Amino acid sequence: MRTVHVDLGxxxxxxYIGSGLLPQAGAYLIKHGLSAKSPHLIVTDDKxxxxxxxxxxxxxxxxxxxxxxxxxxxxxxxxxLQVFEEVMTSAIQGGLDRNSSVIALGGGVVGDLAGFVxxxxxxxxxxxxxxxxxLAHDSSVGGKVAVNHPLAKNMIGxxxxxxxxxxxxxxxMTLPPREVSAGLAExxxxxLIRDAAFAYWxxxxxxxxxxxxxxxxxxxxxxxxxxxxxxxxxDEREGGLRAILNLGHTIGHAIEAVAGYGEFxxxxxxxxxxxxxxxxxxxxxxxxxxxxxxTAMLKxxxxxxxxxxxxxxxxxxxxxxxxxxxxxxxxxxxxxxAIGAVSIxxxxxxxxxxxxxxxxxxxxxxxx
Amino acid sequence: MRTVHVDLGxxxxxxYIGSGLLPQAGAYLIKHGLSAKSPHLIVTDDKxxxxxxxxxxxxxxxxxxxxxxxxxxxxxxxxxLQVFEEVMTSAIQGGLDRNSSVIALGGGVVGDLAGFVxxxxxxxxxxxxxxxxxLAHDSSVGGKVAVNHPLAKNMIGxxxxxxxxxxxxxxxMTLPPREVSAGLAExxxxxLIRDAAFAYWxxxxxxxxxxxxxxxxxxxxxxxxxxxxxxxxxDEREGGLRAILNLGHTIGHAIEAVAGYGEFxxxxxxxxxxxxxxxxxxxxxxxxxxxxxxTAMLKxxxxxxxxxxxxxxxxxxxxxxxxxxxxxxxxxxxxxxAIGAVSIxxxxxxxxxxxxxxxxxxxxxxxx
Numbered sequence: 070m071r072t073v074h075v076d077l078g079x080x081x082x083x084x085y086i087g088s089g090l091l092p093q094a095g096a097y098l099i100k101h102g103l104s105a106k107s108p109h110l111i112v113t114d115d116k117x118x119x120x121x122x123x124x125x126x127x128x129x130x131x132x133x134x135x136x137x138x139x140x141x142x143x144x145x146x147x148x149x150l151q152v153f154e155e156v157m158t159s160a161i162q163g164g165l166d167r168n169s170s171v172i173a174l175g176g177g178v179v180g181d182l183a184g185f186v187x188x189x190x191x192x193x194x195x196x197x198x199x200x201x202x203x204l205a206h207d208s209s210v211g212g213k214v215a216v217n218h219p220l221a222k223n224m225i226g227x228x229x230x231x232x233x234x235x236x237x238x239x240x241x242m243t244l245p246p247r248e249v250s251a252g253l254a255e256x257x258x259x260x261l262i263r264d265a266a267f268a269y270w271x272x273x274x275x276x277x278x279x280x281x282x283x284x285x286x287x288x289x290x291x292x293x294x295x296x297x298x299x300x301x302x303x304d305e306r307e308g309g310l311r312a313i314l315n316l317g318h319t320i321g322h323a324i325e326a327v328a329g330y331g332e333f334x335x336x337x338x339x340x341x342x343x344x345x346x347x348x349x350x351x352x353x354x355x356x357x358x359x360x361x362x363x364t365a366m367l368k369x370x371x372x373x374x375x376x377x378x379x380x381x382x383x384x385x386x387x388x389x390x391x392x393x394x395x396x397x398x399x400x401x402x403x404x405x406x407a408i409g410a411v412s413i414x415x416x417x418x419x420x421x422x423x424x425x426x427x428x429x430x431x432x433x434x435x436x437x
Numbered sequence: 438m439r440t441v442h443v444d445l446g447x448x449x450x451x452x453y454i455g456s457g458l459l460p461q462a463g464a465y466l467i468k469h470g471l472s473a474k475s476p477h478l479i480v481t482d483d484k485x486x487x488x489x490x491x492x493x494x495x496x497x498x499x500x501x502x503x504x505x506x507x508x509x510x511x512x513x514x515x516x517x518l519q520v521f522e523e524v525m526t527s528a529i530q531g532g533l534d535r536n537s538s539v540i541a542l543g544g545g546v547v548g549d550l551a552g553f554v555x556x557x558x559x560x561x562x563x564x565x566x567x568x569x570x571x572l573a574h575d576s577s578v579g580g581k582v583a584v585n586h587p588l589a590k591n592m593i594g595x596x597x598x599x600x601x602x603x604x605x606x607x608x609x610m611t612l613p614p615r616e617v618s619a620g621l622a623e624x625x626x627x628x629l630i631r632d633a634a635f636a637y638w639x640x641x642x643x644x645x646x647x648x649x650x651x652x653x654x655x656x657x658x659x660x661x662x663x664x665x666x667x668x669x670x671x672d673e674r675e676g677g678l679r680a681i682l683n684l685g686h687t688i689g690h691a692i693e694a695v696a697g698y699g700e701f702x703x704x705x706x707x708x709x710x711x712x713x714x715x716x717x718x719x720x721x722x723x724x725x726x727x728x729x730x731x732t733a734m735l736k737x738x739x740x741x742x743x744x745x746x747x748x749x750x751x752x753x754x755x756x757x758x759x760x761x762x763x764x765x766x767x768x769x770x771x772x773x774x775a776i777g778a779v780s781i782x783x784x785x786x787x788x789x790x791x792x793x794x795x796x797x798x799x800x801x802x803x804x805x
Contacts, residue, residue: 150521150522154586157592158587158588161586189557189595190592190593192583192594193595193596193674220529220530224559225525225558226557226560227557227561228560
């Protein structure tokens with residue numbers, strides 16, 4: 070088993086990564102001092118529940134924990150205030166008190182929703198993450214939890230760190246190939262922002278990663294999580310440095326918003342976004358063959374790197390201007406300096422972004 | 438002008454108390470470094486707005502601030518997730534960003550609602566309190582913000598400290614007498630838990646306070662706020678000591694819940710609750726004439742001290758068992774040791790609480 074410590078002072082916590090951890094969940098709750106006198110709430114979704122809920126429940130009940138379970142519908146639609154209120158109702162009816170915890174069993178949607186419940190139930194109770202996707206290696210570090218507002222994604226949320234994260238690699242074995250690739254997009258992103266060797270490792274081990282080889286997955290997730298943890302520990306509340314984690318996300322979020330949530334998986338959208346960031350870097354005079362190198366990595370992981378024709382530049386630009394990463398109407402981008410290093414660049418001219426979108430539609434060919 | 442500093446490390450903030458502060462609000466926002474480049478959201482209610490909104494808007498606009506205004510319906514009903522979402526919609530449509538603030542102009546309901554918006558909009562932006570009730574001297578210190586769930590009050594919330602509190606005594610001049618008394622209940626409570634001299638001062642100056650004499654109000658609010666600030670600074674997240682602020686609240690919340698919100702003002706309900714706590718103290722062998730002394734203070738402020746007949750003991754007991762102050766089914770009460778000192782007492786037998794309710798219905802006479 071691998072353990073990564075997220076260093077956040079009194080809010081520090083460990084991430085346990087390994088095979089077969091879910092059947093030991095009860096022991097981990099006890100180890101972390103959770104009270105068997107208080108009920109605990111498992112939040113999961115209707116796609117994850119059939120595979121993993123019984124295993125988790127058995128482990129916790131055998132360890133003496135009383136459980137309340139809330140199964141939400143799979144998908145982004147469950148990150149709504151309506152579903153949030155339903156989960157709150159389960160928590161209240163189940164008698165959760167201040168010594169209770171909320172356990173997220175699932176991917177990013179379940180983690181964000183359950184985490185926001187934990188952050189706000191009685192003004193905050195314990196939160197435990199049990200991710201079941203590769204993508205969630207990203208969202209389970211950093212304490213960002215949220216639900217969506219009909220007008221904007223992740224607009225209602227909090228920073229709420231988990232007590233611990235239990236990452237059972239066996240839960241990843243049933244992921245469809247497209248979700249595997251999309252999850253690996255965030256993994257290689259962590260290499261692209263801080264660790265060139267790891268970025269190249271992801272490319273070199275793409276076949277193993279796509280085949281869900283346990284050794285490759287374990288190392289890749291440990292490294293991805295550790296890089297994110299290092300960034301977050303230096304900037305818990307997203308005051309500055311933490312923005313580098315948004316490499317590819319400005320264009321990526323715009324693609325998701327314009328296409329409508331569902332057409333692109335988050336990892337696919339940010340893959341195109343990272344290809345766009347590489348083009349932007351080259352336009353700003355950053356040397357090397359950033360776009361060629363970056364897209365080679367992404368393509369090795371079966372990820373898209375070309376902006377589809379049906380997403381209009383006007384719509385994408387409008388979506389970007391609504392993005393909460395823009396302060397006071399200036400445009401901010403995370404721009405690669407080289408593979409493994411990025412800068413936060415402010416005051417990027419809007420016209421340049423339009424040009425990049427045009428190049429990105431042609432796969433970056435026009436700039437060669 | 439009087440200033441009380443709430444000492445919470447990097448989340449410390451000042452409370453400014455005085456007459457005529459609202460027309461200077463713009464200068465205070467500038468002094469506290471709020472950005473005129475970002476829009477700011479005023480949340481107020483339809484009873485406060487006609488009296489004070491224009492004054493506040495003028496001051497802020499003259500200082501160069503762009504404003505978004507959300508006027509909610511007066512009353513506890515606005516502390517709902519529905520109204521919360523409406524205010525969030527205003528914030529998003531108004532283009533609030535991470536440098537924006539949410540300004541609460543009103544009493545406790547507006548403060549709790551606006552504070553929860555500030556705590557969760559983009560995972561937390563600046564919050565400014567401008568209380569317009571005496572009761573809000575209590576809720577404006579300590580950072581507890583929340584909305585209600587249909588099944589339980591204040592169940593969904595956060596700890597979110599304001600940048601500063603601007604307490605303009607002139608806004609109190611239009612308060613109806615019943616609200617004045619209810620607000621003074623929290624003021625004398627602060628004396629009862631930590632400062633006997635101040636509790637007696639409240640009684641001795643009851644006439645001045647009820648007549649809204651500026652000197653008496655200014656001193657009383659300063660002292661009340663300072664006591665609360667002292668307690669909160671020792672226990673920001675309500676881990677232990679802070680519970681003493683709940684003197685009278687266990688029975689008080691049950692009265693509010695059983696009567697239906699609206700029949701009793703919060704201060705009236707906790708006044709009866711504080712009379713009950715004094716009876717409980719005597720039943721537990723605390724010496725002195727606690728009930729007689731306490732009720733004399735409360736009656737001087739025109740507050741009720743007798744439990745009305747139409748609230749059944751069974752309903753009140755049931756409501757108390759739902760109260761989030763009970764951990765793991767034990768009953769916890771804040772019990773006076775003397776005027777000006779209280780203890781947190783755990784494992785109070787339920788039968789004793791029933792007996793106290795019976796005595797309280799007769800104004801405490803049965804125990805004499």
